[in-house]
Amino acid sequence: MTSILVFVEHRDGTPRRASLEALGAAAATGLAPIALVTGPGAAQAAAPLSAAGAKKLVVITGGDHYSPDGTAADIAAAVGAHAAVAFVAAASSAGKDLLGRVAGLLDCAPLADCTTFTCSGGVFTVQRPILAGKALVTVQSQSKVCCATLRSNTFAVATGGGAAEVTTVATKGGKVKVTGVAAKGDAKLDVKEAAVVVSGGRGLREAAGFKIVEDLAAAFGNAAVGASRAVVDSHWRPHSEQVGQTGKTVAPQLYVAVGISGAIQHLAGMRTSKVIVAINKDAAAPIFKVADYGIVGDAFEVLPALTEAVKQAKAAN
Ligand SMILES: Cc1cc2nc3c(=O)[nH]c(=O)nc-3n(C[C@H](O)[C@H](O)[C@H](O)COP(=O)(O)OP(=O)(O)OC[C@H]3O[C@@H](n4cnc5c(N)ncnc54)[C@H](O)[C@@H]3O)c2cc1C
Structure with a gap:
């Protein structure tokens, strides 16, 4: 079945809601979503991602630190390996960073911060804000792989999925490594994720x-x-x-x-x-x-x- 690759952010195996929404948007196209996860605890994300509609799970292993260019290379390789027709991620900081990198590697046009995402007859159509949100533009992707980030709190999380088949792939590694992340110092809800x-x-x-x-x-x-x-x-x-x-x-x-x-x-x-x-x-x-x-x-x-x-x-x- 034709597939869509979805990059999933997680914390110790618990997927971020914005990523589950991206997975839901992919599932709603009727194509088969493949969730790609990386980093410590990635394999633990299998159950929640299966429940949220992932048909397959690609767990990237190795690499002592998160690497944006390495992850982009892993995503591009997974798109090729599974002949995926689209790559989507949440329009988060990481998603925005990966979108340009992956689109560059795949020689495709990036579609950022989409508020709709549909596929009909193999053609992807999205809507996204332009001119600082003053207008919404409808875009039909002409790229061989549709590369998009999806705005959080905009798409529904899918439910009732089955058990996703899990494959493990070693990371290609990258030149950039995130060696530390400073916690905000509080457990406040982020404005991007709050209802x-x-x-x-x-x-x-x-x-x-x-x-x-x-x-x-x-x-x-x-x-x-x-x-x-x-x-x-x-x-x-x-x-x-x-x-x-x-x-x-x-x-x-x-x-x-x-x-x-x-x-x-x-x-x-x-x-x-x-x-x-x-x-x-x-x-x-x-x-x-x-x-x-x-x-x-x-x-x-x-x-x-x-x-x-x-x-x-x-x-x-
Ligand atoms: C390049 C650029 C980027 C920018 N990016 C952003 C951005 O990301 N986000 C952003 O917010 N702004 C941004 N701005 C700034 C933006 O243009 C405004 O200056 C800013 O949003 C104004 O903030 P404000 O509404 O809090 O203040 P003000 O414009 O001063 O408005 C205050 C309001 O409070 C009301 N008010 C006063 N007292 C009371 C009261 N007691 N009860 C109820 N209402 C009261 C007033 O009637 C007024 O409408 C950007 C500007 C530039 C040039």
Whole structure:
């Protein structure tokens, strides 16, 4: 059966949700997804990846450190070995890095940050944002292998898969080696992976103003705190929380923008969120143009009331 190669990121054998979504998108084409995993604990990913639709699992062994160019070479070799017609990965930092490398090795055009991914009659068609998210372009891949990264929180994870056949391949190795990764120092949910993102902007007046944003995020339970660049530049929040053109691109189920004006560069990172709620005291703020629900009011009055309402709704369920 014609196959699609999916690069899967994992931590000690537990696949990242964004990779499972990429696997789900591959499975939804009707072609056979082959999951490629590398690094310590890779073989342990077999069960969750089988359940999420992988028909085969390629475990790359050897190499004492993660190597982006080595992994790209391993992926390109696996594409050739399995005659895969597409390579996909999550549009994460690693996925973005690998996309260009793999597309270069396979002499194909890379399609980054796709929000749809379909295959009909052997032709892949994707949709992806352009012009800082102002427009969506539909692209038909003309490459011999369609190489794409897929936006997280956009595709469904497949369920009910069988047992994937596992093959082990030694890495080709690379020139670049990642010798260390510094932990963020906390176990906070990443804005890219959270189902709910509550983001704050300059309207919160100072770093301490984010307390009301954190309280609302905590009330949701599955939420991450995000930030506009204005507050990151002011050192109120870390860059890891920045949403937008020069920050992270998010597409959660619910995005709550608090005291954020809605500059085009911010919209570029969040306008494909499923439901957008904006809270701003200026009724003419551009954020309301992309919002599904808008509350014109002072964040310091609205947010505590909203947090209380979320707590009560959760307690009632
Ligand atoms: C090359 C480039 C890249 C950029 N990349 C990014 C990026 O990745 N992400 C990003 O966010 N920006 C980015 N920017 C910056 C962007 O242009 C804006 O300057 C920034 O998004 C503004 O942040 P803000 O909305 O928090 O602040 P402001 O624009 O100052 O808006 C504050 C808002 O808070 C409202 N407000 C004030 N008080 C209250 C209150 N008490 N209650 C409720 N509302 C209140 C105001 O009405 C206003 O709408 C970039 C700019 C450039 C040039």
